[in-house]
Amino acid sequence: ILNVEQSPQSLHVQEGDSTNFTCSFPSSNFYALHWYRWETAKSPEALFVMTLNGDEKKKGRISATLNTKEGYSYLYIKGSQPEDSATYLCALESNTGNQFYFGTGTSLTVIP
Amino acid sequence: GAVVSQHPSWVICKSGTSVKIECRSLDFQATTMFWYRQFPKQSLMLMATSNEGSKATYEQGVEKDKFLINHASLTLSTLTVTSAHPEDSSFYICSAGGRGTDTQYFGPGTRLTVL
Numbered sequence: 001i002l003n004v005e006q007s008p009q010s011l012h013v014q015e016g017d018s019t020n021f022t023c024s025f026p027s028s029n030f031y032a033l034h035w036y037r038w039e040t041a042k043s044p045e046a047l048f049v050m051t052l053n054g055d056e057k058k059k060g061r062i063s064a065t066l067n068t069k070e071g072y073s074y075l076y077i078k079g080s081q082p083e084d085s086a087t088y089l090c091a092l093e094s095n096t097g098n099q100f101y102f103g104t105g106t107s108l109t110v111i112p
Numbered sequence: 113g114a115v116v117s118q119h120p121s122w123v124i125c126k127s128g129t130s131v132k133i134e135c136r137s138l139d140f141q142a143t144t145m146f147w148y149r150q151f152p153k154q155s156l157m158l159m160a161t162s163n164e165g166s167k168a169t170y171e172q173g174v175e176k177d178k179f180l181i182n183h184a185s186l187t188l189s190t191l192t193v194t195s196a197h198p199e200d201s202s203f204y205i206c207s208a209g210g211r212g213t214d215t216q217y218f219g220p221g222t223r224l225t226v227l
Contacts, residue, residue: 001171004155034215043116044205046215089156097169099146100207100216102156 002030002092006103013080014111020076021106023090028053028068030092034100035064035075038087047075047088080110114140116208118219125196126227133191133222135206141186142208146216147179150203162189196226 005024013019023033032051036044048057053068061078077084087107091100115138125131135145143164148156160181161169168181178200180192189208193200205221 036218041220043220044218046217049215091156097161098144098209098216099158099161100156101158102148104153104155 002101004090004092004101004103006090006106008106010107012109012111015082017080018078019080020074023073023103025071025092031095032093033066033073034091036089038089044089082110082112085110114217116217116219118206118222120222122223124225127197128195130192130194131196131224133204135189135219137187137208145183145189145206145208147191148205198226201226
């Protein structure tokens with residue numbers, strides 16, 4: 001089992017603010033790190049997959065970085081919008097099979 | 113992206129009954145599907161890996177005789193909670209997909225309440 005911690009647990013920001021949250025892990029012994037966005041009553045939506053130390057991925061106003069040496073990944077949202085309100089999940093994909101191990105998520109609320 | 117459906121979305125049952133949850137990959141074939149469970153305020157916890165045409169692999173602490181998994185085709189996996197009890201009340205969600213640069217695609221989940 002791979003341990004994954006996410007912080008903060010929840011976050012409220014004003015529309016237009018930029019924000020970021022953290023996924024941390026004690027071991028770099030995994031195949032890939034995945035970020036998902038999960039809106040209520042919908043399926044989790046894949047955002048990014050990162051495998052290499054120093055990886056940076058971007059999709060519109062959202063970007064993510066991976067630092068396997070220090071054991072963290074950051075997710076950034078620039079100019080938050082109300083539609084960004086969701087829970088953001090981080091998961092590590094194991095080396096030995098493609099099992100995913102999730103953090104508890106960060107719940108983001110963007111206030112109009 | 114690929115679409116995974118899950119049925120039912122929510123179910124309420126009496127203690128002692130069995131409940132079947134279906135997970136379907138609608139536009140792709142999935143040789144492997146995964147079942148997760150989430151209790152309030154906790155993370156998604158992997159229960160088992162479901163392999164088409166073979167027995168599922170269960171995570172430590174998950175009772176295979178209680179949570180029966182069948183993956184009879186490349187587009188369908190089922191999870192049956194047998195003799196459900198109130199402590200089995202939880203959110204169950206499945207996923208399917210590839211490895212590495214591909215990702216897992218999730219269903220919308222099933223909320224199970226056992227009275």
